[in-house]
Amino acid sequence: xxxxxxxxxxxxxxxxxxxxxxxxxxxxxxxxxxxxxxxxxxxxxxxxxxxxxxxxxxxxxxxxxxxxxxxxxxxxxxxxxxxxxxxxxxxxxxxxxxxxxxxxxxxxxxxxxxxxxxxxxxxxxxxxxxxxxxxxxxxxxxxxxxxxxxxxxxxxxxxxxxxxxxxxxxxxxxxxxxxxxxxxxxxxxxxxxxxxxxxxxxxxxxxxxxxxxxxxxxxxxxxxxxxxxxxxxxxxxxxxxxxxxxxxxxxxxxxxxxxxxxxxxxxxxxxxxxxxxxxxxxxxxxxxxxxxxxxxxxxxxxxxxxxxxxxxxxxxxxxxxxxxxxxxxxxxxxxxxxxxxxxxxxxxxxxxxxxxxxxxxxxxxxxxxxxxxxxxxxxxxxxxxxxxxxxxxxxxxxxxxxxxxxxxxxxxxxxxxxxxxxxxxxxxxxxxxxxxxxxxxxxxxxxxxxxxxxxxxxxxxxxxxxxxxxxxxxxxxxxxxxxxxxxxxxxxxxxxxxxxxxxxxxxxxxxxxxxxxxxxxxxxxxxxxxxxxxxx
Numbered sequence: 001x002x003x004x005x006x007x008x009x010x011x012x013x014x015x016x017x018x019x020x021x022x023x024x025x026x027x028x029x030x031x032x033x034x035x036x037x038x039x040x041x042x043x044x045x046x047x048x049x050x051x052x053x054x055x056x057x058x059x060x061x062x063x064x065x066x067x068x069x070x071x072x073x074x075x076x077x078x079x080x081x082x083x084x085x086x087x088x089x090x091x092x093x094x095x096x097x098x099x100x101x102x103x104x105x106x107x108x109x110x111x112x113x114x115x116x117x118x119x120x121x122x123x124x125x126x127x128x129x130x131x132x133x134x135x136x137x138x139x140x141x142x143x144x145x146x147x148x149x150x151x152x153x154x155x156x157x158x159x160x161x162x163x164x165x166x167x168x169x170x171x172x173x174x175x176x177x178x179x180x181x182x183x184x185x186x187x188x189x190x191x192x193x194x195x196x197x198x199x200x201x202x203x204x205x206x207x208x209x210x211x212x213x214x215x216x217x218x219x220x221x222x223x224x225x226x227x228x229x230x231x232x233x234x235x236x237x238x239x240x241x242x243x244x245x246x247x248x249x250x251x252x253x254x255x256x257x258x259x260x261x262x263x264x265x266x267x268x269x270x271x272x273x274x275x276x277x278x279x280x281x282x283x284x285x286x287x288x289x290x291x292x293x294x295x296x297x298x299x300x301x302x303x304x305x306x307x308x309x310x311x312x313x314x315x316x317x318x319x320x321x322x323x324x325x326x327x328x329x330x331x332x333x334x335x336x337x338x339x340x341x342x343x344x345x346x347x348x349x350x351x352x353x354x355x356x357x358x359x360x361x362x363x364x365x366x367x368x369x370x371x372x373x374x375x376x377x378x379x380x381x382x383x384x385x386x387x388x389x390x391x392x393x394x395x396x397x398x399x400x401x402x403x404x405x406x407x408x409x410x411x412x413x414x415x416x417x418x419x420x421x422x423x424x425x426x427x428x429x430x431x432x433x434x435x436x437x438x439x440x441x442x443x444x445x446x447x448x449x450x451x452x453x454x455x456x457x458x459x460x461x462x463x464x465x466x467x468x469x470x471x472x473x474x475x476x477x478x479x480x481x482x483x484x485x486x487x488x489x490x491x492x493x494x495x496x497x498x499x500x501x502x503x504x505x506x507x508x509x510x511x512x513x514x515x516x517x518x519x520x521x522x523x524x525x526x527x528x529x530x531x532x533x534x535x536x
Contacts, residue, residue: 014190014192015132017189017190018128018131018132018190018191019129019132019141020186020190021183021186021187021190021191022124022125022128022129022145023144023145023148024179024182024183024186025084025088025121025124025125025183025186025187026125026145026148026149026152027148027149027151027152027179028121028152028176028179028180028182028183029118029121029122029125030148030149030152030156031152031155031156031159031179032095032156032176032179033156035156035159035160035163035172035175036160036172036173037160037290038156038160038161038164038172039160039161039163039164039169039172040056041294042164042169043056043107043169044056044104046169047101047103047104047107055104055108056104056107056108056111057290057411058218058412059108059109059111059112059115060111060112060114060115060118061115061408061411061412062112062115062211062214062215062218062412063112063113063114063115063116063118063119064115064116064118064119064122064408065115065119065214065405065408065409065411065412066119066207066210066211066260067115067116067119067120068119068122068123068401068404068405068408069260069261069398069401069402069405070119070203070207070260070401071083071087071119071120071123071124071401072123072127072397072398072399072400072401072402072404073258073260073262073397073398073401075123075124075127075397076394076395076396076397076398079191079192079193080124080127080128080131080191080397081187081188081191081192081193083120083124084120084121084124084187084191085184085187085188086117086120087116087117087118087119087120087121087124088117088120088121088180088183088184088187089117089180089184090113090114090116090117091114091116091117091118091121091176091180092117092176092177092180092181093113093117094110094111094112094113094114094115094116094117095110095114095173095174095176095177095180096173096174096177097109097110097113098110098111098114098173099170099171099172099173099174100170101170110173119408122404122408123397123400123401123404125145126142126145126384126388126400126404127396127397127400127401128191129141129142129145130388130393130396130397130400131396134523135385135388135389135522135523136329136330136333136522136523137330138330138384138385138388138522140326140327140329140330141326142322142326142380142381142384142385144323144326145322145381146318146319146321146322146323146326146377146380146381147319147322147323149318149319149322151315151319158312159175160172163175201257201258203253203256203258203259203260205252205256206249206252206253206256206259206260206261207260209245209246209248209249209252210246210249210260210261212245213242213243213244213245213246213248213249214242214246214409214412215242216238216239216241216242216245217238217239217242217243217246217413218412219238220234220235220238220239220242221413221417221419221420223235223238223420250263261402261405262398262402265391265399265402268390268391269518270386270387270390270517270518270520271387271390271391271399271402271403273513273516273517273518274383274386274387274403274517275402275403275406276406276513277379277383277510277513277514277517278383278403278406278407278410279406279407279409279410280410280506280507280509280510280513281346281376281379281383281407281506281510282406282407282410282411282414283410283413283414283502283503283506284346284350284503284504284506284507284510285376285503286410286411286414286418286503287350287414287418287499287500287502287503287506288350288353288372288499288500288503289314290414290418291418291422291496291499292314292365292369294492294496295356295365295492295493295496296362296365312366313366313367313369313370313373314369314370314372314373315373316370316373317369317370317371317372317373317374317377318373318374318376318377319377320373320374320377321342321345321373321374321375321376321377321378321379322377322378322380322381323377324378325338325342325377325378325381325382326381329381329382329385329522330522333521333522334519334521334522335382335385335386335519335522336514336517336518336519338378338382339378339379339382339514339517340511340514340515341378342374342375342376342377342378342379342382343375343379343507343510343511343513343514344375344511345371345372345374345375345378346372346375346376346379346507346510347375347504347507347508347510347511348371348375349368349369349371349372349373349374349375349507350372350500350503350504350507351504352367352368352371352372353368353372353500353503353504354497354500354501354504356368356493356497356500357493357497379510383403384400384403385522386517386519386520387399387400387403388400389520389522389523390520417502418499418502421495421498421499421502422495422496422498422499423495424495425491425494425495425497425498426491426492426494426495427491428494429490429491429494429495430487430488430490430491433486433487433490433491434487
């Protein structure tokens with residue numbers, strides 16, 4: 001029987017079972033993301049919806065982003081356990097619906113449902129670690145969670161590629177279900193029930209305003225480079241609508257009690273700078289990791305399964321960075337110098353990404369990913385521990401959730417922005433390198449080929465189908481297909497290179513931000529005893 005208590009703190013032997021549960025749910029959540037990301041190109045090709053590529057990420061990110069602060073605030077008062085369980089169950093339901101999807105719109109809705117559950121899975125693990133270990137110890141254990149994340153991310157792409165090729169992409173969603181059941185059982189039996197006289201209201205109005213403000217901006221970003229230009233009235237109109245609603249949201253949050261985003265937190269210098277830092281790091285990370293499988297499959301020319309293997313150095317280096325930095329933070333009680341090293345390595349890694357083109361070998365890609373991964377891995381535990389250490393324990397869940405919200409918001413913005421950049425640069429370059437011999441074909445042959453989306457050539461299966469269509473054109477069909485395929489590779493390389501450059505800009509901003517990050521000595525057990533700390 002799970003004991004009833006008045007705080008979320010976990011002590012005694014039970015904390016090790018709770019730690020095992022957190023590690024298991026972290027493994028499950030992170031593996032899901034990498035399994036799905038490797039299969040996305042195949043899914044897009046199968047469901048014929050490249051223009052909605054970014055929405056498969058955005059739908060997930062926007063629902064998870066909005067729910068993260070709600071879970072964090074409520075869990076500080078009512079305990080982590082009920083929201084952990086709710087999130088896992090909703091995520092499992094979303095996974096089933098995603099696996100049954102018959103269209104891109106169906107899949108996008110299912111990903112949105114997954115995101116509602118994922119909001120709990122994003123914020124509860126870090127908060128639970130804070131319930132078990134004090135800030136000085138926490139760096140080491142955040143590093144351990146980084147190892148769990150890295151291992152699952154290594155397994156995930158390979159597993160995702162294998163499942164996609166052997167059983168079909170639907171099963172990359174169904175494979176979540178056994179892990180979800182184990183996680184639900186673990187949370188139910190190890191996390192404490194919390195009973196308190198305190199009451200808190202959910203900021204439903206703020207949540208609605210946040211969604212209403214983000215949605216038109218995301219729609220506008222997906223239109224750019226596909227249907228309209230940046231200055232077309234349709235895009236400008238939805239941007240203005242989104243900005244006006246978000247302005248109303250900020251004004252509302254400053255006045256309402258129990259706001260979804262606690263504006264007073266920004267008075268703390270560590271919190272405000274770390275939030276900006278998290279935005280920059282996430283934007284830089286999304287500019288690379290989200291589209292690396294596309295680059296590896298569409299430009300380097302590897303299979304889905306091989307692209308998963310090539311992602312391994314990124315995760316191994318992430319493990320090294322997170323583990324080493326976590327250990328050093330716990331030993332020294334400091335973090336700023338390690339943040340500077342991590343930001344520098346991330347900058348170097350993105351600079352190396354910007355040197356890649358259609359002739360780059362996968363060995364070079366692997367080396368570049370290793371440098372980038374160490375930098376990103378080093379920064380992740382620092383952002384979590386530094387912010388949690390700067391506030392009282394009773395606010396830890398809410399503070400942690402607000403930091404996670406900034407990351408999720410960056411993901412919400414990054415997915416459509418980078419998708420729009422990719423589309424625009426791809427089409428621009430493709431129009432420049434389109435094979436000249438195409439105009440010499442018969443009208444019917446041209447119509448047949450133009451009916452095919454050239455961006456579907458990111459998978460070998462689609463390439464084989466298009467190659468057979470070219471072969472039916474005549475003797476010149478094979479040569480024209482090779483030119484066409486080369487044009488696709490050049491265009492994708494151009495588009496993804498533009499993303500790497502944008503990521504490099506955010507890496508520079510990350511380094512600048514780290515320079516201004518204050519350092520507050522990491523606390524030990526007194527962290528759980530203090531009711532109030534001075535803002536830094």
